[in-house]
Amino acid sequence: MPRTYHFTKLHGLGNDYLYFDAREGGPWPDWSAFARAISDRHFGVGADGIIVIEPSTTAEVRMRIFNADGSESEMCGNGLRALAKWLYDRGWAGTRQLIETGAGLLEPEIVETEGGKATRIRVNMGPPRFRRRDIGMLGDPDAEALDEAVTVDGRRFSLTCASMGNPHAMIFGPMMDEATLAHYGSRIETDPLFPRRVNVHSVEVLDPGHIRMRHWERGAGLTLACGTGVAATLAAAHYTGRTGPRVEVEVPGGILEAEWENPPTGPIYLTGPAVEVFSGTYEWPDDV
Ligand SMILES: N[C@H](CCC[C@H](N)C(=O)O)C(=O)O
Numbered sequence: 001m002p003r004t005y006h007f008t009k010l011h012g013l014g015n016d017y018l019y020f021d022a023r024e025g026g027p028w029p030d031w032s033a034f035a036r037a038i039s040d041r042h043f044g045v046g047a048d049g050i051i052v053i054e055p056s057t058t059a060e061v062r063m064r065i066f067n068a069d070g071s072e073s074e075m076c077g078n079g080l081r082a083l084a085k086w087l088y089d090r091g092w093a094g095t096r097q098l099i100e101t102g103a104g105l106l107e108p109e110i111v112e113t114e115g116g117k118a119t120r121i122r123v124n125m126g127p128p129r130f131r132r133r134d135i136g137m138l139g140d141p142d143a144e145a146l147d148e149a150v151t152v153d154g155r156r157f158s159l160t161c162a163s164m165g166n167p168h169a170m171i172f173g174p175m176m177d178e179a180t181l182a183h184y185g186s187r188i189e190t191d192p193l194f195p196r197r198v199n200v201h202s203v204e205v206l207d208p209g210h211i212r213m214r215h216w217e218r219g220a221g222l223t224l225a226c227g228t229g230v231a232a233t234l235a236a237a238h239y240t241g242r243t244g245p246r247v248e249v250e251v252p253g254g255i256l257e258a259e260w261e262n263p264p265t266g267p268i269y270l271t272g273p274a275v276e277v278f279s280g281t282y283e284w285p286d287d288v
Pocket residue numbers: 015065067072073074075076077078079166167199217218219220223225226227228229
């Protein structure tokens with residue numbers, strides 16, 4: 001007997017997720033298989049993945065994020081910003097929130113509202129990390145991974161890697177077009193250097209305060225925005241002397257602001273919009 005699941009779709013600059021309130025009720029499905037099915041843009045509802053809200057003993061709620069391929073990630077910056085909106089708009093949390101994530105306890109803050117609804121959210125993403133162990137890379141776990149090299153189809157890429165709880169590899173230089181990033185990003189994502197796979201970003205530094213970039217996300221492919229990717233990129237760019245500690249980042253879906261407070265040990269803040277699109281229901285075979 002199929003079961004009916006209620007969801008709300010929200011996005012941060014077009015990085016879209018389906019939200020499931022699993023704080024009560026259940027039983028709940030195998031979220032990985034469920035995410036793979038519902039995220040399909042043709043045979044499902046369509047999204048970059050799903051966000052599952054669960055009870056927490058240490059914060060207001062626990063956020064879990066599953067990519068479109070069903071893989072679970074440690075963290076999602078755009079997803080966390082939109083979750084803060086989802087909670088605030090329903091009166092379930094205030095303007096300053098504490099959320100349990102796979103990257104630790106993180107603090108989103110509603111910074112702009114319209115008609116009682118959150119429109120712009122700033123989130124303390126915690127500090128970036130640069131060691132191989134943080135990124136889940138092969139090699140000396142205590143060594144930083146600021147200048148790695150992988151070769152794909154005879155083309156050598158220099159990677160600067162950082163973690164925001166989830167792993168990111170940045171390719172600095174002229175921004176690649178979609179087809180080029182899809183071709184090489186998909187192969188770097190699954191390179192043996194990254195046993196946990198990796199999110200891949202093509203990053204062009206325009207000046208010390210401005211970056212433009214394009215994302216190939218682990219488990220989701222090309223996306224219009226990647227919050228943890230923007231934060232990891234600011235960390236890598238500033239840490240290697242390419243930018244200041246505060247940048248405006250142009251991603252395909254719009255503009256995100258990123259600021260690194262007290263580098264290199266302080267947190268990175270990410271500020272940008274979040275939008276609620278619609279709510280709906282989804283039938284899923286009773287596999288529980
Ligand atoms: N694909 C990512 C998770 C989503 C991150 C991204 N959408 C964000 O806004 O941070 C990973 O597997 O680590």
